[in-house]
Amino acid sequence: MKFLHVIRYSLWLVWQVVVAATDVVRDTLRPHQKQQPVLIGLPLRVTSDLEVTLFAESITMTPGTLVCGVRETDAGRLFIIHAIFGADLDALYDSLYDMEEHLVPSLRDVPRPKAFVFEEYNADKFIDPDAVVGVAAEIDHGLPLPDGIASKGEDKGARS
Secondary structure (H helix, E strand, O other): OOHHHHHHHHHHHHHHHHHHHHHHHHHHHOOOOOOEOEEEEEEOOOOOHHHHHHHHHHHHHOOOEEEEEEEEEOOEEEEEEEEOEOOOHHHHHHHHHHHHHHHOHHHHHOOOOOOEEOOOOOOOOOOOHHHOOOHHHHHHHOOOOOOOOOEOOOOHHHOO
């Protein structure tokens, strides 16, 4: 990354954190909160370990979103992300892919992969995302990926 881009991205990210923090505080103080927690799978276009790390840190430091894990699939890596404002999924996906494009501007010309919701996640049942995602949860019963997306090395035909 070039020095000027790092400065520009850092300033943009600080602004995103301020806006997101304001949204979270405003919603918390409302009598009827609009929070609708969701667990999503976001296929990545960034490829280097540094880019993946910076993208994960950017998402996690933004209030209302948390990268809970990374999965290797046949198509590449995907993030498992917990977001508290999941009512408008298209807007959520757009904001995350917009962040990825701000981090790596050359991705603006690369089509955005289809993100998805982990339907198995129920925020009322699993208040803590670690209950369904993470090393222990993945070993015990990892969340199933949607049809057409296979974990790296998994036979697509073997899925039920």
